[in-house]
Amino acid sequence: MQKKSIATRGFWLMIVGGMLTGMGNGSVFGATLMCFLGRGKFADWGGWMGLAYNPVTFTGFIDWCMLVFGFAYVGILAIAFKRHDAIENVA
Numbered sequence: 001m002q003k004k005s006i007a008t009r010g011f012w013l014m015i016v017g018g019m020l021t022g023m024g025n026g027s028v029f030g031a032t033l034m035c036f037l038g039r040g041k042f043a044d045w046g047g048w049m050g051l052a053y054n055p056v057t058f059t060g061f062i063d064w065c066m067l068v069f070g071f072a073y074v075g076i077l078a079i080a081f082k083r084h085d086a087i088e089n090v091a
Helices: 011-037 049-053 058-088
Strands: none
Touching: 011 058, 049 058
């Protein structure tokens, strides 16, 4: 029986860990940016239903930052797992 790759064995770890870490960093980035810029041109805070994910609202911008950072971290972990697998199975 052939051994599975690290990326295959760690698929859910990659998805869950990447999204949790990325969304945490995205929320900090969004909150910091909002503290730096202030509420500014955001006419609506956007906390209800679909407005919470509309990037032109106050909350929607932070939510989009969280999603973008989450998917970016999943991608980073996917690359890291594949490269680690290549190094470990070189022989």
